[in-house]
Amino acid sequence: MELKVVLPTILILAIGWQALLPRLRLVGVVAAAAAACAASSLMGGASTRDILAAVPWDVLVILVALGALSSVLAEARVFERIAVGVARASRGDPRRFYIVVSVSMFIVSGLVNNLTALLLVLPVVLVILRLITPDQRYTTWTLGLMLVSCNLGGAATPIGDFPAILLLGAGRMDFVSYLSQASISTAIALGLLVVFVRFAVQPAGRLPRDELTRRITLRVAETMHRGVRLNRRLAIPTFLIAAGMMTAWVFVPPSTGVSADLVAWLGAALALVIAGTAGERVVRSSVDTESVLFLLALFIMVGAVRTTGLFELAGQALVSLPVRPSVRLVLFLVTAAVLTGVFSAGPSMAALLEVAGVLARDLEPDAVYVGLALAVCAGSSLFLTAATSGPLAQAMVERADLRDAGGSRLHFGFREFLPVGLAAFATILTVGVVQALIRIA
Amino acid sequence: MPIHRPPLPKLKDHRHRHSLSSLAEAADPQALVDALLLVLADRRDAEFVARCIVGEGPAHHRAASWALLVVAAEIAERLGCKPGPKTQAPDTVSVALRLPPGAARDDDTFPLAMPLAPLRAIVEPSRHVEALADALVDGPAHHALANAALVALFARILEKLDARLPNEAEPP
Amino acid sequence: MTAELPLGLALSFTVATAEIGMFSAARLFVEEIALTGGRSAVEAARDVLGRRYAVFDAIASQWLSRGRIPLPDPAEVACELADSSRVLIVGAESDALDRLVPMLPDQPIALVSGAGGPEADLHRVAANYPDRIEVVSLGKWTAWAGSKSALLTFVYGADDHVANVSPAYLRLVGPDVRASFRTLLGWNLLGARPRLHPLHLAETNVSDFSVLVAHGDVDWN
Numbered sequence: 001m002e003l004k005v006v007l008p009t010i011l012i013l014a015i016g017w018q019a020l021l022p023r024l025r026l027v028g029v030v031a032a033a034a035a036a037c038a039a040s041s042l043m044g045g046a047s048t049r050d051i052l053a054a055v056p057w058d059v060l061v062i063l064v065a066l067g068a069l070s071s072v073l074a075e076a077r078v079f080e081r082i083a084v085g086v087a088r089a090s091r092g093d094p095r096r097f098y099i100v101v102s103v104s105m106f107i108v109s110g111l112v113n114n115l116t117a118l119l120l121v122l123p124v125v126l127v128i129l130r131l132i133t134p135d136q137r138y139t140t141w142t143l144g145l146m147l148v149s150c151n152l153g154g155a156a157t158p159i160g161d162f163p164a165i166l167l168l169g170a171g172r173m174d175f176v177s178y179l180s181q182a183s184i185s186t187a188i189a190l191g192l193l194v195v196f197v198r199f200a201v202q203p204a205g206r207l208p209r210d211e212l213t214r215r216i217t218l219r220v221a222e223t224m225h226r227g228v229r230l231n232r233r234l235a236i237p238t239f240l241i242a243a244g245m246m247t248a249w250v251f252v253p254p255s256t257g258v259s260a261d262l263v264a265w266l267g268a269a270l271a272l273v274i275a276g277t278a279g280e281r282v283v284r285s286s287v288d289t290e291s292v293l294f295l296l297a298l299f300i301m302v303g304a305v306r307t308t309g310l311f312e313l314a315g316q317a318l319v320s321l322p323v324r325p326s327v328r329l330v331l332f333l334v335t336a337a338v339l340t341g342v343f344s345a346g347p348s349m350a351a352l353l354e355v356a357g358v359l360a361r362d363l364e365p366d367a368v369y370v371g372l373a374l375a376v377c378a379g380s381s382l383f384l385t386a387a388t389s390g391p392l393a394q395a396m397v398e399r400a401d402l403r404d405a406g407g408s409r410l411h412f413g414f415r416e417f418l419p420v421g422l423a424a425f426a427t428i429l430t431v432g433v434v435q436a437l438i439r440i441a
Numbered sequence: 442m443p444i445h446r447p448p449l450p451k452l453k454d455h456r457h458r459h460s461l462s463s464l465a466e467a468a469d470p471q472a473l474v475d476a477l478l479l480v481l482a483d484r485r486d487a488e489f490v491a492r493c494i495v496g497e498g499p500a501h502h503r504a505a506s507w508a509l510l511v512v513a514a515e516i517a518e519r520l521g522c523k524p525g526p527k528t529q530a531p532d533t534v535s536v537a538l539r540l541p542p543g544a545a546r547d548d549d550t551f552p553l554a555m556p557l558a559p560l561r562a563i564v565e566p567s568r569h570v571e572a573l574a575d576a577l578v579d580g581p582a583h584h585a586l587a588n589a590a591l592v593a594l595f596a597r598i599l600e601k602l603d604a605r606l607p608n609e610a611e612p613p
Numbered sequence: 614m615t616a617e618l619p620l621g622l623a624l625s626f627t628v629a630t631a632e633i634g635m636f637s638a639a640r641l642f643v644e645e646i647a648l649t650g651g652r653s654a655v656e657a658a659r660d661v662l663g664r665r666y667a668v669f670d671a672i673a674s675q676w677l678s679r680g681r682i683p684l685p686d687p688a689e690v691a692c693e694l695a696d697s698s699r700v701l702i703v704g705a706e707s708d709a710l711d712r713l714v715p716m717l718p719d720q721p722i723a724l725v726s727g728a729g730g731p732e733a734d735l736h737r738v739a740a741n742y743p744d745r746i747e748v749v750s751l752g753k754w755t756a757w758a759g760s761k762s763a764l765l766t767f768v769y770g771a772d773d774h775v776a777n778v779s780p781a782y783l784r785l786v787g788p789d790v791r792a793s794f795r796t797l798l799g800w801n802l803l804g805a806r807p808r809l810h811p812l813h814l815a816e817t818n819v820s821d822f823s824v825l826v827a828h829g830d831v832d833w834n
Contacts, residue, residue, distance in 0.1 A: 080737075123737070127733075131629070132621075133620070133621025133624050208619065210619045212618070212654075213619045215649060216625055216629070216641070216642060216645050217625070219641055220625075220641065223637070223641065223707060224633065224737065224741075225740075226741055227740070227742055227743070228740045231743075404621070405620035405621035405624065407624065486795070489823070493791075538792070538793050548759035551760055552760050552795075
């Protein structure tokens with residue numbers, strides 16, 4: 001059997017495994033990566049050393065560095081303050097609450113690791129939901145919109161989430177180009193979604209307008225955080241460092257040798273040193289080992305498949321389709337979105353970026369890459385299982401034991417999320433395709 | 442309707458003549474606190490030790506310990522002992538809080554330490570004194586504390602007797 | 614006139630009790646109900662919530678009879694704890710803790726978690742007292758025991774014999790624990806026992822506390 005068959009088979013089996021058995025996804029992909037290295041080494045392909053050398057370590061460095069920065073901000077109680085801000089801005093009114101939550105999470109996720117943000121803001125959101133005593137419709141659309149906003153925020157900036165970090169780290173796009181295009185597109189997608197939910201879905205339509213519940217919700221939320229203070233000693237230096245990192249990403253050209261990963265590494269290291277014991281705690285216990293291992297295993301498998309030339313072949317096949325370039329691009333983006341919906345963002349982005357590279361030779365590269373980032377974002381938002389934050393949110397909601405005013409239990413699972421996912425998928429993908437087509441027109 | 446109670450079996454010994462509640466009633470904690478103030482300087486420490494002695498353990502232990510300690514205090518007082526002892530003598534063993542072994546702290550012993558002087562008065566080699574001390578402060582907290590408190594009261598009684606006997610001794 | 618109350622009021626109250634404590638939640642709810650609906654709304658809420666939450670019934674009754682709900686006075690509690698080397702607390706009553714913690718500037722203070730019952734994320738509760746309160750799991754109580762240590766819990770009404778406490782307190786206070794803390798302090802936030810049986814609370818003997826500090830009294834009329 002040829003390597004061209006064995007290695008892609010291992011990759012597809014691993015991707016299928018992690019999609020079907022999310023509880024065993026890490027052991028599955030780590031074992032599959034080892035199998036890919038063994039197969040390649042023993043069957044005359046690239047050695048393990050060569051495959052490891054081709055891993056985009058810069059991406060992993062950026063991912064870990066930004067995660068550490070987010071954790072320092074968490075230590076400084078930034079996210080609790082955000083949660084209080086959300087409660088105050090919504091004034092305890094369910095008609096404002098879901099909009100304030102989604103816009104806040106969009107902004108926060110663009111700047112910090114969206115899993116960290118979700119982990120720290122969602123518990124407070126759930127308490128407020130329990131105080132509101134919503135119905136199933138309100139619960140579904142509030143939490144669904146929140147998750148989609150996290151995905152959109154992650155795609156809005158080059159540092160928000162893994163797909164965008166991959167583009168920045170791999171040098172496919174520079175910081176400013178990505179930010180200027182993706183932030184506008186994602187903001188438009190969020191705006192369209194919020195307008196759709198507000199006027200077409202009307203999730204709060206069946207909730208009574210009740211001044212007492214509104215007042216109690218706001219007061220309990222404020223009382224819960226009455227003494228939580230921003231740790232300025234941690235927060236101010238970290239914010240300054242983050243601003244410095246962004247300035248460096250914008251103004252320092254890679255030709256100077258100061259690459260994006262070096263900026264991230266230096267910035268995070270400085271923030272951790274300044275944080276002192278809190279920094280040490282973050283390094284010891286808050287580094288997202290799961291994400292790093294998962295992506296490392298995927299990079300190894302994708303790297304092994306790349307040595308067989310299969311991605312090049314797939315790209316060439318796409319390029320040689322007898323259709324107009326714009327149709328090719330649309331086909332690619334739609335396929336990318338669907339594949340992401342099924343297999344999740346990490347594996348899809350890692351594999352499709354190789355194919356996108358071939359497309360970008362003939363088409364405007366920025367259109368292809370930003371389009372791909374939005375397509376992956378659309379796919380991540382299609383099913384609750386498509387992004388890491390989905391199952392996490394589901395577990396947290398189940399634990400929170402949400403109930404409606406009559407005492408019936410409220411759920412937030414795959415089935416409940418689906419209408420939100422379909423609306424988000426259609427909206428984000430449409431925005432992504434339109435912006436790509438405008439770009440290449 | 443009157444409640445029918447089967448007659449209690451006639452017993453030859455004294456057991457079951459009195460209910461547990463009457464035992465508890467007899468053992469007034471305040472009297473024990475006053476007794477302990479002969480060997481402890483701090484009232485709150487005395488209240489803590491008293492609570493452990495008459496608030497925990499089997500009812501017969503609580504009442505028995507209470508009776509012995511209050512009688513011993515009565516003897517001490519009749520001999521002229523006053524509450525508010527000076528700082529505890531150096532020749533004592535501490536009674537440890539019943540905590541699993543862990544980080545050493547300076548407050549993992551009860552405020553009452555057991556003086557060894559009364560034991561030294563009855564046995565000679567030091568290792569025998571230590572063995573007896575070990576036995577006295579072993580067991581459940583209420584047990585060990587009652588023993589330690591009784592020995593501490595004996596110590597005060599012996600001190601008083603030692604101080605009085607030479608003066609009161611009549612010529613042969 | 615019967616005041617209209619939201620259908621989900623009882624559920625909201627359940628959430629609030631876990632987050633800020635039963636007494637504090639009852640006080641907050643009564644104040645807000647009074648502000649939005651006046652006396653008739655408080656009476657209606659007492660009928661609706663009071664049956665399930667005797668503490669709410671007590672607080673609402675107090676407001677109805679006196680027109681106000683006094684905040685817990687920590688002076689006597691602080692005095693009792695003044696020479697304690699450390700204080701372990703079962704229960705998180707925000708109204709009481711907000712006043713007590715500043716009066717114990719030198720003592721380490723911890724909240725016990727995992728003792729059962731409705732319990733918020735206590736780390737979130739402790740974040741309101743930066744660098745003052747830590748959270749310890751039930752099994753770690755030994756690290757807080759000592760000959761000068763104090764164990765504090767909130768009492769929701771007591772008479773000469775029986776006190777109402779959180780069931781979590783009974784999970785912790787076994788004979789071994791009682792003999793390992795010099796002070797077992799009950800802080801009575803209600804005064805007399807509620808006129809209704811408190812379904813969510815447990816009864817314990819008053820004599821199990823070394824000190825029971827009373828706070829006011831409730832007028833049931």
